[in-house]
Amino acid sequence: MSEGLVWLGTPAFPQAAKKALADTQLRRNLGKATGTIRDKRLRVCAELDDWEQLRDSAAALKLRTLRHLPRYLEQLEASVTAAGGTVHWAADAAEANRIVAELVKATGEREVVKVKSMATQEIGLNEALAAEGITAHETDLAELIVQLADDRPSHILVPAIHRNRAEIREIFRSRMPDAPADLTDEPRALAEAARLHLREKFLRAKVAVSGANFAVAETGTVLVVESEGNGRMCLTLPDTLITVMGIEKVVPTFADLEVFLQLLPRSATGERMNPYTSAWTGVHAADGPSTFHLVLLDNGRTATLTDQVGRQALGCIRCSACLNVCPVYERVGGHAYGSVYPGPIGAILTPQLAGVGHAASLPFASTLCGACYDACPVKINIPEVLVHLRAKEVDAKRGRRTPTVESLLMRAATEVLASPERLRLAQKAGALGGRLVGRGGRIGPLPGPFHAWSDTRDLPVPPAESFRAWWQRTHPEENDR
Amino acid sequence: MSSRETMLGRIRAALADVPPEERPEDVQVPRDYRRSHAGTGADVLDRFAERVADYRATVRLVAEAGLTAALGAALTERGVRQLVVPEGFRAGWLPTGPFTVLADDPQLTVSQLDAADAVLSTAALGIAETGTLVLDAGPGQGRRALTLLPDYHLCVLRADQVVGDLPEALERLDPRRPLTFISGPSATSDIELDRVEGVHGPRTLDVVIVTE
Numbered sequence: 001m002s003e004g005l006v007w008l009g010t011p012a013f014p015q016a017a018k019k020a021l022a023d024t025q026l027r028r029n030l031g032k033a034t035g036t037i038r039d040k041r042l043r044v045c046a047e048l049d050d051w052e053q054l055r056d057s058a059a060a061l062k063l064r065t066l067r068h069l070p071r072y073l074e075q076l077e078a079s080v081t082a083a084g085g086t087v088h089w090a091a092d093a094a095e096a097n098r099i100v101a102e103l104v105k106a107t108g109e110r111e112v113v114k115v116k117s118m119a120t121q122e123i124g125l126n127e128a129l130a131a132e133g134i135t136a137h138e139t140d141l142a143e144l145i146v147q148l149a150d151d152r153p154s155h156i157l158v159p160a161i162h163r164n165r166a167e168i169r170e171i172f173r174s175r176m177p178d179a180p181a182d183l184t185d186e187p188r189a190l191a192e193a194a195r196l197h198l199r200e201k202f203l204r205a206k207v208a209v210s211g212a213n214f215a216v217a218e219t220g221t222v223l224v225v226e227s228e229g230n231g232r233m234c235l236t237l238p239d240t241l242i243t244v245m246g247i248e249k250v251v252p253t254f255a256d257l258e259v260f261l262q263l264l265p266r267s268a269t270g271e272r273m274n275p276y277t278s279a280w281t282g283v284h285a286a287d288g289p290s291t292f293h294l295v296l297l298d299n300g301r302t303a304t305l306t307d308q309v310g311r312q313a314l315g316c317i318r319c320s321a322c323l324n325v326c327p328v329y330e331r332v333g334g335h336a337y338g339s340v341y342p343g344p345i346g347a348i349l350t351p352q353l354a355g356v357g358h359a360a361s362l363p364f365a366s367t368l369c370g371a372c373y374d375a376c377p378v379k380i381n382i383p384e385v386l387v388h389l390r391a392k393e394v395d396a397k398r399g400r401r402t403p404t405v406e407s408l409l410m411r412a413a414t415e416v417l418a419s420p421e422r423l424r425l426a427q428k429a430g431a432l433g434g435r436l437v438g439r440g441g442r443i444g445p446l447p448g449p450f451h452a453w454s455d456t457r458d459l460p461v462p463p464a465e466s467f468r469a470w471w472q473r474t475h476p477e478e479n480d481r
Numbered sequence: 482m483s484s485r486e487t488m489l490g491r492i493r494a495a496l497a498d499v500p501p502e503e504r505p506e507d508v509q510v511p512r513d514y515r516r517s518h519a520g521t522g523a524d525v526l527d528r529f530a531e532r533v534a535d536y537r538a539t540v541r542l543v544a545e546a547g548l549t550a551a552l553g554a555a556l557t558e559r560g561v562r563q564l565v566v567p568e569g570f571r572a573g574w575l576p577t578g579p580f581t582v583l584a585d586d587p588q589l590t591v592s593q594l595d596a597a598d599a600v601l602s603t604a605a606l607g608i609a610e611t612g613t614l615v616l617d618a619g620p621g622q623g624r625r626a627l628t629l630l631p632d633y634h635l636c637v638l639r640a641d642q643v644v645g646d647l648p649e650a651l652e653r654l655d656p657r658r659p660l661t662f663i664s665g666p667s668a669t670s671d672i673e674l675d676r677v678e679g680v681h682g683p684r685t686l687d688v689v690i691v692t693e
C-alpha cells in the first residue's frame with residue numbers, strides 16, 4: 001500500500017500527529033523500540049574514540065561527491081559497464097518503473113523477489129509492477145509484515161516498528177497461509193515462520209530487485225548492507241539482478257567505504273557490524289546473477305541539489321538514527337509524516353524531493369532540539385535545513401495569499417522587540433494576561449485567531465516579574481545604560 | 482535528449498555555485514581517524530575471538546596439528562549428515578565422519594544445497610574489531626550460494642588472516658571479486674528492534690582459528 005514518496009490522501013502532519021498521539025499502543029511500541037536502539041547505539045559508538053573524526057570524514061566525502069557528482073556518475077557508469085553490467089538513467093519515478101518493468105518482462109518472468117530498498121518504495125515500484133501483471137515479493141521481515149498487513153512503512157530501517165510482537169503474530173496468522181497453527185509471539189518463532197514462508201520463493205526466483213547502500217565510482221562495486229540473509233538470497237540465487245539506486249549513493253573510491261562501513265551499522269542497529277554486507281562488481285563468472293542492471297534514479301534529487309543549504313540532505317546514508325532520537329518521531333510515529341521518508345530526515349528530504357507545495361507542513365514537524373544533528377553519522381545539519389525550508393515555505397505563502405496568523409504574530413513580535421520601551425510594556429501586559437490564562441503553570445489553547453498557533457504549543461506562564469524588571473529593580477545603578 | 486543527458490545537465494545546472502576549476506581533491510577530506518581500534522599482536526586475535534562470540538557464534542583456537550580433529554568434532558556435535566566442501570579446501574584439513582561430502586563440481590543445484598545441512602569453508606580474512614569474516618570466493622570458499630543455503634556454516638581461518646579493523650581489511654581486499662562480510666549468524670532486529678539470531682542465512686556459525 002505504500003505508493004510512493006508522498007502518500008496521497010493522507011492528512012497533513014498536524015492532523016495526522018494529533019490522531020497518532022491518541023494511539024497509546026502505538027506510543028508504547030515506539031517508545032520501547034526506539035529506547036532499545038538508542039541505548040545500543042550509544043554503547044557501540046562510545047567504543048570508538050575517533051567517532052567524531054569518522055563523522056567529519058564522512059561529511060567531507062559526501063560534500064566532495066555531491067560537488068563533483070557528474071564526474072562520479074560517469075565514472076560509475078563506465079566501471080559497471082566494464083565489469084559486465086548495464087547502466088540505465090531514470091529522470092523520474094515513472095521512467096524508473098518503466099525500465100524495471102520492461103527488464104522483468106524481457107526475462108519472461110512474472111515474479112520478482114525484493115530486498116528492502118527505500119528507492120523502490122519511493123517510486124512505488126511494487127504497485128507499478130503489479131499494474132504490469134508482475135508480483136513483487138518483499139523478503140525483509142519487517143517489509144513482509146507491512147506488505148502482508150496491507151499497511152504502510154513507518155520507519156526507514158524497521159518499517160514495522162509500529163507493530164509489537166503480538167500484532168505481528170496476528171498478521172502472520174491471518175495473512176500468511178503457511179503460518180504454523182501454534183505460532184507464538186516469540187520473535188524467534190516469528191522469524192522462523194518468515195523463513196519457511198519465503199524459502200521456496202527464494203529457491204525458484206529468477207529475477208531480483210534491490211536497492212544499494214553504496215556504489216563505488218572507481219571500481220563499479222555495489223553494496224547492500226543487511227541482516228537476515230534475504231539480501232544474499234536475492235543477490236546471489238536469481239539469474240537477473242536489477243538494482244535501483246538514487247544518484248547520491250555513489251562514493252568515490254573503494255577505500256572510502258572504510259568510513260561509511262564503520263558508521264552505518266553502529267548508527268543503524270547499534271551493532272559493530274550488521275550480519276551481512278554483500279559487495280559485487282558487475283557480474284561474476286559462475287557466481288550469482290549472469291545479468292546485472294543498475295538504474296540510476298533522479299526523481300527530485302537534482303532539484304534538491306540546486307538548493308545550497310538543502311542539498312546536504314542528499315548525504316543521508318539512511319541509518320535512521322535521527323528517527324530513533326527524535327522526540328517528535330517517538331511520539332507520533334512514522335505514518336504521520338505521510339511519506340516513505342519519515343522523521344527528521346523525512347522532514348527535510350520529502351518536501352525537497354517532492355517539490356514546492358508538497359509536504360509543506362513537514363519542515364514544521366520538529367522542535368529544533370538538535371538531537372538529530374548530534375546523532376547523524378554524516379553530520380547533516382537537519383535543524384539548519386528545517387529552518388531554511390520553513391523560511392522558504394513562509395516566503396512562498398507570503399507570495400500566495402493573505403498573511404497567516406503565525407506571520408501576523410511574528411510581525412507583531414518584530415515590532416515589539418524592535419524597541420525596549422515597547423518590550424517593557426508588552427512584558428507587563430504579558431505577565432498580567434499570562435496569569436489570567438494560565439492553568440497549572442502553562443498557557444493552554446488561546447481563543448480566536450490565536451487558536452491554531454497556541455493549540456500545539458504549551459507556553460509557560462510569563463513570570464510575574466520579567467527579567468528586565470528584575471534587573472532594573474536589583475541593579476538601579478545601571479539603569480541608565 | 483536521453484535521460485542520461487537530461488540528468489547530467491540538471492546536475493551541472495544545480496552545481497552552478499561550484500567553481501569550474503575546482504577539482505574533487507580540492508574538497509579536503511580529513512583522514513585523522515584510526516586505522517584500527519583493535520590494538521596489536523596477540524590483542525588482535527583476542528579481540529576477534531571476543532567479538533565473534535558476542536554474536537553468539539562460537540570461536541575455537543587450535544594448532545594445525547589438532548585442526549582436523551576439531552573440525553570433525555564440531556561437525557559431529559552439530560549432527561551434520563551432508564557437508565558441502567567448496568573447491569580448493571585443503572584435502573589435508575578435511576575430517577572424516579558420519580557425513581557425506583558434496584563437492585560443487587558439477588555445480589550443485591539450489592535444491593541440493595538447500596538439502597545439505599552444513600558447509601565447511603575458509604575465508605579471505607577476519608576483522609577483529611567488528612568480529613567479521615570476509616569471503617571473496619577464493620580457494621576453499623566457492624561461489625556465494627555455497628555458504629548461504631546450508632543452515633550451518635563452519636569456517637576456518639589462519640591467525641595471520643585476522644586484521645585489526647575495517648580500514649586494514651579493505652586495503653587487502655580486491656573489489657573485483659564478489660565479497661561477503663559475515664558478522665555472526667543471520668539475524669533480524671525487525672521485531673521491537675531487538676536482535677534475534679536465525680532468519681534466512683545460516684542460523685549457526687562456528688569459527689575455527691588455526692594458530693600455528
Ligand code: SF4
Nearest residue numbers: 316317319320322376
Ligand atoms: S539524516 Fe543522518 S541520521 Fe538521519 S537517516 Fe540520514 S544519515 Fe542517518
